Amino acid sequence: MDPKEIKERMKIPRQAMSEQDPKERVKNFYEVPQGYTPELAMQEAKRCIQCKNPLCVGGCPVNIDIPWFVRLIAEGKFVDAAKKLKETNALPAVCGRVCPQEDQCEKVCLVGKKGQPVSIGRLERFAADYEREHAEVTIPNIPKWTGKKVAVVGAGPAGLTVAGDLVKRGHKVTIFEALHVAGGVLMYGIPEFRLPKKIVESEVEYVKKMGVEIVCNAVIGKLETIDELLLNGYNAVFIGTGAGLPVFMNIPGENLIGVYSANEYLTRLNLMRAYQFPEYDTPVLRGKKVAVVGGGNTAMDAARTALRLCPEEVTIIYRRSREEMPARIEEVHHGEEEGLKFMLLTNPTRFIGDDEARLKKVECIKMELGEPDESGRRRPVPVKGSEFQIDVDVAIVAIGNGANPLIPQTSPDIKVNKWGNITVNQDTGRTSKKGVFSGGDIVRGGATVILAMGDGRKAADSIHEYLATGVW
Amino acid sequence: MFEIAEKKQLSHTVALFKIKAPMIAKKRKAGQFIIIRLNEHGERIPLTIVDSDNSEGTITIISQEVGKTTSMLGALGKGDTIMDVVGPLGKATHIENFGTAVCVGGGIGIAPVYPIAKALKAAGNKVISIIGARTKELLILEHEMRKTSDELIVTTDDGSYGHHGFVTQILQKLIDEQTKIGLVVGIGPVPMMRAVCNVTRPYKIHTVVSLNPIMVDGTGMCGSCRVTIGGKNKFVCVDGPEFDGHEVDFDELIRRNRSYLKEEKIAMEEATYHEGTRCYERR
Numbered sequence: 001m002d003p004k005e006i007k008e009r010m011k012i013p014r015q016a017m018s019e020q021d022p023k024e025r026v027k028n029f030y031e032v033p034q035g036y037t038p039e040l041a042m043q044e045a046k047r048c049i050q051c052k053n054p055l056c057v058g059g060c061p062v063n064i065d066i067p068w069f070v071r072l073i074a075e076g077k078f079v080d081a082a083k084k085l086k087e088t089n090a091l092p093a094v095c096g097r098v099c100p101q102e103d104q105c106e107k108v109c110l111v112g113k114k115g116q117p118v119s120i121g122r123l124e125r126f127a128a129d130y131e132r133e134h135a136e137v138t139i140p141n142i143p144k145w146t147g148k149k150v151a152v153v154g155a156g157p158a159g160l161t162v163a164g165d166l167v168k169r170g171h172k173v174t175i176f177e178a179l180h181v182a183g184g185v186l187m188y189g190i191p192e193f194r195l196p197k198k199i200v201e202s203e204v205e206y207v208k209k210m211g212v213e214i215v216c217n218a219v220i221g222k223l224e225t226i227d228e229l230l231l232n233g234y235n236a237v238f239i240g241t242g243a244g245l246p247v248f249m250n251i252p253g254e255n256l257i258g259v260y261s262a263n264e265y266l267t268r269l270n271l272m273r274a275y276q277f278p279e280y281d282t283p284v285l286r287g288k289k290v291a292v293v294g295g296g297n298t299a300m301d302a303a304r305t306a307l308r309l310c311p312e313e314v315t316i317i318y319r320r321s322r323e324e325m326p327a328r329i330e331e332v333h334h335g336e337e338e339g340l341k342f343m344l345l346t347n348p349t350r351f352i353g354d355d356e357a358r359l360k361k362v363e364c365i366k367m368e369l370g371e372p373d374e375s376g377r378r379r380p381v382p383v384k385g386s387e388f389q390i391d392v393d394v395a396i397v398a399i400g401n402g403a404n405p406l407i408p409q410t411s412p413d414i415k416v417n418k419w420g421n422i423t424v425n426q427d428t429g430r431t432s433k434k435g436v437f438s439g440g441d442i443v444r445g446g447a448t449v450i451l452a453m454g455d456g457r458k459a460a461d462s463i464h465e466y467l468a469t470g471v472w
Numbered sequence: 473m474f475e476i477a478e479k480k481q482l483s484h485t486v487a488l489f490k491i492k493a494p495m496i497a498k499k500r501k502a503g504q505f506i507i508i509r510l511n512e513h514g515e516r517i518p519l520t521i522v523d524s525d526n527s528e529g530t531i532t533i534i535s536q537e538v539g540k541t542t543s544m545l546g547a548l549g550k551g552d553t554i555m556d557v558v559g560p561l562g563k564a565t566h567i568e569n570f571g572t573a574v575c576v577g578g579g580i581g582i583a584p585v586y587p588i589a590k591a592l593k594a595a596g597n598k599v600i601s602i603i604g605a606r607t608k609e610l611l612i613l614e615h616e617m618r619k620t621s622d623e624l625i626v627t628t629d630d631g632s633y634g635h636h637g638f639v640t641q642i643l644q645k646l647i648d649e650q651t652k653i654g655l656v657v658g659i660g661p662v663p664m665m666r667a668v669c670n671v672t673r674p675y676k677i678h679t680v681v682s683l684n685p686i687m688v689d690g691t692g693m694c695g696s697c698r699v700t701i702g703g704k705n706k707f708v709c710v711d712g713p714e715f716d717g718h719e720v721d722f723d724e725l726i727r728r729n730r731s732y733l734k735e736e737k738i739a740m741e742e743a744t745y746h747e748g749t750r751c752y753e754r755r
């Protein structure tokens with residue numbers, strides 16, 4: 001690209017994506033950002049200066065050929081752009097929405113060095129949405145069956161990626177999923193207003209159309225063990241069971257009525273659609289004064305979901321200061337716009353109930369920041385005698401997830417670390433058990449969608465190799 | 473979709489269903505349960521696997537109508553389908569030869585007691601069973617329990633059948649008669665299980681109960697089913713459903729099971745029974 005053209009392009013301002021008005025959107029579960037129009041997308045795509053040595057590609061955990069797909073959008077070839085994306089990313093409509101782009105591809109974008117980076121995530125979302133809404137989604141040619149069968153445990157992003165990659169190479173793949181739908185956290189955790197379920201459903205549908213069999217209501221470790229899968233004709237197994245074990249604070253009153261884990265709260269609302277109760281049968285306590293404990297994305301999702309159930313007040317209680325909050329800035333900002341309150345440098349010490357054991361108050365203590373801990377963040381320490389109480393009738397504990405022990409319990413030869421996460425060879429995804437691979441949150445602890453997919457891709461490569469050579 | 477292969481009405485509000493689920497039938501052990509979801513809008517509710525038939529590929533469940541989902545299930549019959557059935561969930565009962573085992577079942581609790589009594593009997597125990605109900609009409613599985621027990625004592629609260637009184641009175645009598653008891657299994661409404669544990673506690677008789685908290689996923693992912701056991705938080709769906717009854721905080725379980733009283737009432741009122749379709753539907 002000649003320097004003049006580059007200069008011209010650098011002048012184009014970053015294109016905003018329209019969003020639902022905060023006052024309106026807190027009353028509904030529709031998606032908050034509404035996506036680019038084709039015109040806006042082409043304009044935004046033109047901001048990319050088509051670097052010869054594109055740093056953005058290295059910033060993406062699955063190394064999407066970003067300049068290529070962005071150029072196709074700039075040229076108005078939206079469906080081609082989507083196809084290009086799908087070569088490396090089976091779930092572009094999802095990643096375009098939920099990737100922490102500001103820490104990945106967009107963080108290193110050259111245009112971003114001088115001004116605002118190219119909106120890679122928004123463009124990715126646009127292309128995938130455009131294809132879904134306007135074009136016949138084409139299924140790649142599937143080669144003849146290799147005679148090998150692979151079982152995938154868990155239909156989250158990691159499992160779906162492994163499955164998609166392996167059918168494309170001619171293997172038969174069956175996914176076993178514990179819940180009644182596929183999608184993992186994308187279905188039960190991330191709320192509708194951030195990731196509409198119909199998008200996840202259509203991505204799952206795509207994987208099915210390629211020939212992957214998905215068996216729901218199948219809890220591996222209970223219905224069948226890993227050993228039984230290997231005995232019953234599967235040549236390899238991939239474990240992508242996620243980090244689904246809620247962590248509680250172990251403080252008094254945590255089992256009062258009205259205290260939820262974020263997992264339970266979000267599952268009731270997203271997967272079971274409790275916000276449509278009684279049209280859907282699963283209830284949830286809505287509460288007048290809601291407190292969410294934690295400062296991560298899960299806390300933010302729970303809090304913004306709570307806001308949509310029309311309470312008087314929703315407050316985030318977080319023990320460090322705003323700078324240390326692990327949640328995406330964009331989500332914190334969205335929450336603030338919607339009326340979310342923040343009580344920082346504060347930690348709950350006990351929950352207090354009435355005589356029916358329903359939550360009424362939370363006792364908290366003020367915190368101050370001390371010396372940095374192992375994570376490099378300053379350690380919060382309680383301020384003696386600073387306890388105070390606030391009125392709360394629903395509290396959601398969102399302080400992290402551990403590893404679900406179901407599979408390791410029934411397959412003791414699969415090694416786990418002291419937190420219960422499965423240990424694997426970083427390059428191959430191989431576990432300590434022959435023929436068994438793993439990746440995603442069950443290996444990493446709570447991470448991200450794209451990292452889980454990256455693990456899936458890597459594991460698919462090494463499963464393919466293992467199936468061909470039989471060498472462990 | 474899971475087909476109902478057979479249905480038998482056991483009392484006015486209790487029905488037995490055989491459901492086609494060959495994989496579960498093959499794997500399940502005494503003490504385990506399933507979670508069902510009737511339809512797209514349905515709630516996930518847990519039910520004990522009472523029996524299974526490997527050759528037919530069916531599992532047997534017994535459900536009592538207490539709220540919307542169980543009432544909707546009660547309206548289904550042979551040939552109808554259930555959208556989702558997942559299992560077998562929970563840990564299997566620890567079975568060994570305890571010498572004499574006393575199996576106490578109250579009301580719908582007789583359903584989960586039955587497979588355990590059967591397994592204990594097969595392991596060589598002398599099985600003494602005490603089953604009770606509010607009134608004769610509500611007594612279930614008497615014939616089956618008699619078959620698997622060396623001795624069976626029936627009680628009804630109103631004296632309409634068997635002994636007039638509570639199962640715990642019979643249990644106390646057995647202990648007073650110096651019967652050497654290696655294990656007591658007590659399953660029924662939570663207050664009954666608490667009462668059974670109160671009877672056996674002074675004698676330090678190992679007592680196993682099966683807990684019925686409100687569940688969502690049944691795989692240890694949500695924590696809805698947590699109950700304090702011996703001062704520790706346990707997830708009933710994966711750590712249980714059976715626990716040492718002397719360690720269980722029954723009061724907490726009773727309270728937590730009342731979490732959605734108001735919502736459960738709304739759900740029932742919103743659904744009305746349609747004779748034509750034999751279904752509960754929204755008004």
Ligand SMILES: Cc1cc2nc3c(=O)[nH]c(=O)nc-3n(C[C@H](O)[C@H](O)[C@H](O)COP(=O)(O)OP(=O)(O)OC[C@H]3O[C@@H](n4cnc5c(N)ncnc54)[C@H](O)[C@@H]3O)c2cc1C
Nearest residue numbers: 154156157158178184185220241242440441447448449452
């Ligand atoms: C509320 C919330 C918000 C998040 N927001 C973001 C975000 O904005 N951006 C982002 O990048 N990441 C986000 N994450 C993290 C991201 O969702 C996860 O890192 C990712 O989903 C991990 O994928 P996975 O495939 O490893 O596991 P999961 O998505 O957890 O899927 C695992 C699947 O395995 C199934 N399973 C478990 N055990 C068994 C078994 N024994 N047998 C059969 N099936 C089993 C589970 O039911 C589940 O469906 C968020 C997480 C949460 C909880």
Ligand SMILES: Cc1cc2nc3c(=O)[nH]c(=O)nc-3n(C[C@H](O)[C@H](O)[C@H](O)COP(=O)(O)OP(=O)(O)OC[C@H]3O[C@@H](n4cnc5c(N)ncnc54)[C@H](O)[C@@H]3O)c2cc1C
Nearest residue numbers: 517518519520535536539540541542684685686687729736
């Ligand atoms: C491991 C286990 C095994 C069980 N086995 C049987 C059985 O074999 N037969 C049987 O009839 N019942 C059994 N139950 C209880 C059964 O699950 C509840 O009766 C059922 O969920 C009530 O649903 P509902 O919509 O009809 O009633 P609702 O109107 O929702 O509630 C009525 C009552 O059921 C309780 N309840 C509500 N939702 C749940 C839930 N998801 N899980 C547990 N309890 C709930 C409530 O506390 C309330 O007291 C079992 C429960 C557990 C946990």
Ligand code: SF4
Nearest residue numbers: 060095099104105121
């Ligand atoms: S997948 Fe995520 S990191 Fe990769 S290009 Fe897309 S938005 Fe960026």
Ligand code: SF4
Nearest residue numbers: 048049051056109110
């Ligand atoms: S770094 Fe930025 S400008 Fe360069 S190719 Fe990537 S997106 Fe385009």
Ligand code: FES
Nearest residue numbers: 690692694695709
């Ligand atoms: S039902 Fe969700 S953890 Fe037990």
